[in-house]
Amino acid sequence: MARQTHGGGDDMDDSPQQSLQFDILVADGFVLSEFAAVIDCLRIANRVSPQPVFAWRYLSAGGGSVTSSSMATVETEPHDMQPDAEYAIAIGNFDPDCPQLALGRVIAAYTGRQARVILLAEAASRYIRDYGGPTADLTTHWENAEFMIERYAGMETGQSLAAEKGSVLTCAGMGATYDIILNVIGKHTTMAIRQRVADVLLHETIRDFQSMQPIAGAQVRLSGDKGVDRCIALMKAHIEEPISVQELAAKLGITVRSMERWFRSVLNTTPGRFYREMRLNRAMNLLLNTSMSVQEIGLACGFCGGFTHVFKSTYGVTPNELRKSRHGRSGDASPAVASDAKNDGFDRSKPSQRWLKAQSELRSGAN
Structure with missing residues (x-):
């Protein structure tokens, strides 16, 4: 792709300069x-600058047409293993197991030439999974981070x-993509x-890079009511080991009746029902986006017994039936996912400590 020329911002001279090249890496879905978000930020920056500042092209593993999760398509060139771009940006695709997100060699081709690599959401998750080193100083979308904690023992991200x-810049993606690209533009x-x-x-x-994702503890308004928000934050902190409504009220320094009035007034439900639905919603995400067994998902969401019954009474189908209808497989990992898991470098013979604790409590209860 031919490079555009540009003049910089207000504090730069008017002599033509080579524009900064961005390679946008996409995968199916x-x-x-x-x-x-990436393209519009760059496009608008060019429009409001004295001369175009940025140029970009689209690349994929095999080149040709690539279809998004919403069925829009983009024409791409094959990955360039001798790139001359200043930036490579890999877009997420809701599936960190996608083989096209295994970008190790591609990333090395860019970083070896002093280019910056920005990995969004699932592209970041795949990089973290394949990285092999400490992961606490890397990040991905909070939902992917939850899945990774459950799938891989001890793998926690920022x-x-x-x-x-x-x-390499690992990112949460989604709406935060605007913040990331706006910072690059600046x-x-x-x-x-x-x-x-902007x-x-x-x-x-x-927001700057260090800003917390809202779900990860930043001060956000979840319901529009400060008291209800504090209660919801406590519920989120106790998904795997639920606490009673009485304990929630005690931690907030209020009566159960007051808390029930809050929820009825703001959300038209009860604290107990909201809490259960929150845990079931997380179970739904794990069911559809990980290879965890139904039993493991139930334990991870605080259901030490009766998970299938509660799930069916809420959604009208059992966890196995839902997973099979969506993915054509039963409650355990499909052969494709299981095969990929065997080769990803992580030891699945060591389940997460939280899962082990829940299993221990189950055995203690049986005795």
Whole structure:
């Protein structure tokens, strides 16, 4: 792809310069909102700058048409193993097990030429999974992080929007993609241009890389009511080992009746029902997005017994029936997922400590 020329921001001279090249890496089922966030930020930056600043092209493992999760398609070139781009950005695709996200050699091709690599959501998860070193200073989307904790013993990541390690930036993706690319734009233009792009996008606040993902403990309004928000935060902190409504009230320093009034007024439900639905929602995510067994999922979501009954009474189908209808497989890992798991470098003979604790409690209860 021919490079565009550009003049920089207000504090740069008007002599033509080579534009910064971004290689956008996509895989089948890529997340269209992340893709659009990257392209729109760069496109608007070019529009509001004195001369175009950024150029980009689309690449994939095999080249040709690649279809997003929402069925939009993009034409791509094959991965370039001798790239001359300043940045490579890998878009997530809701499936960290996707073979096209195994980008180790591609990443090395860019970092070996002093390029920066930005990995969004599932692309970050796959990199973290394949990385082989400490993972606490890497990050991915909070939902992927939950799946990884359950699938791989001891694999916990950071909870910030993005984390830099050398030339690789792992990111949460989704809405945070705007923040990441706006920060990159600010690095290569001016703060005025960065803010102008944010204003055009109606993006009110540009978060830095160290900002926490909202689900990971940042101060966010979940329900619109401060008291209910505090209670929901406690529930989220006790998904695997649920506490009683009485314990929740005690931790908040209120009566059970007051807490019930809060929930009825704000959410039109009871604290107990909301708590159970929250745990079932997490179980649904694990069921559809991991290879964990139904028993493991039940334990991970605080159901030491009766998980299938509660699930069916809520959703009208058993966990196995739902998984089979969505993926054509039973409650245990499919051959493809199981085969991939055997080769990913992690020891599944060591289940997570939380799973072991739950199993121990089950045995103690049986005795």
